[in-house]
Amino acid sequence: EGCAVCALDMTANPHAYQKAIAIAVREIKRMAEHGLSESEFQRCISALLSDSSQLAAQGDRLSNPDQLQFLMESVSCGHTFMDPEQLLFATELVAKTLSIEEVNEVAKEVCSHLANFGDPGAPIPSSIVLCAPKDIRVSEGEILDSFMEAAKQDVEASDDVLVPKSLINSEYIAKRVADFPPSFDRMKDENVDKSVEVGVITRQLSNGIFLNYHPNDAESQRAYLRVTVPAGRIDELGMKLGSMHVGVRTLQEGGAMLGLRREQVELFCVDHLIMAEFSCSEELMWMDFIFPTSKVTEGEDEIT
Structure with missing residues (x-):
């Protein structure tokens, strides 16, 4: 201390x-x-x-x-x-x-x-x-x-890594948004659950995905997102024991996506203060992301 x-x-x-x-x-x-x-x-x-x-x-x-x-x-x-x-x-x-x-x-x-x-x-x-x-x-x-x-190891200078400005092409995102406009299902949205006790609001998107969210004034410009998928270790039937867990850890440690190497994705996350963790339980696989809700530095690059 x-x-x-x-x-x-x-x-x-x-x-x-x-x-x-x-x-x-x-x-x-x-x-x-x-x-x-x-x-x-x-x-x-x-x-x-x-x-x-x-x-x-x-x-x-x-x-x-x-x-x-x-x-x-x-x-x-x-x-x-x-x-x-x-x-x-x-x-x-x-x-x-x-x-x-x-x-x-x-x-x-x-x-x-x-x-x-x-x-x-x-x-x-x-x-x-x-x-x-x-x-x-x-x-x-x-x-x-x-x-x-x-x-005693001999070391050389590390190779310079080209860090992308965006992980996903902005034109591709715009096309997907145009093809599948994100919206809340009005019929299903009638069942909105606003839990007064904990402040969590549950809504349903038009594609059937449920969304739980909770505003928190104590975390300024910082958000926490958890994406859950109903595919935990219970789905290993017919597969080798532990295969689901190994697969999730591969996503976490591998880190490569599309045409980008792991080093590029990792440095992109470091530059934009993004934290990501993947894991699974018996019933679910989840992906946790912690990231800024608005850009706090000058520049043209976006968090996508």
Whole structure:
């Protein structure tokens, strides 16, 4: 509490922890040696400004725990505690003065404890904590050897990824809207359920899909969408056990769509502050999306 630390948290299959360490250390070493590319730097600046804009939009709606966490972080890092509007103004001023050389110099310093692990005179982590199942035995020497071996890897600068302005072509969306105009079914809409107790409103679209929604003033410019499909693990009859769950995880981890690679989709989501998670239960498959309800940064690209 109240202290500044640089930490790396990893979760891995117990029998593949060495591979997880190798991948994590390789990426950290890549950042230390090569830093950000110019396009990555610009995307980080854009995401920083978007995040600060959303914080300013929420204003005094931030909860007390969030305010306290923000205060503790400011004190531990030597920052000035500000009102969100003031913080946005200061962030915009500072962002204009940042250079990629300055950022990469700081990245090199922050990543040095793992990038140079095992080198004579190099800084070392103050602690390494491992939590493993009871039947897994890992010694201190094995952990240290894994980090030292990982730090010896040769790394190259990452390939620059072209991030799309939109995941779905705007002309295609316009055509689909024209062919299938979205509307609420008036006949079915007579059965609108407005639950006073929880504030949830249920309506039905003309294509038969039910929609539950609940306005929430506490989450300014932020929305949460869950799409549910009645096709959970109970539908695995005739298939291999766990196939539905593996399929859903493939959607989550694969991430590719249409003609776009996973890296492009992932960076698009990062740039636009979009979070997505897919999972399934015994009865349902669901897709969760958290995203801005309105664009908070300047530009022509859209969230589609």
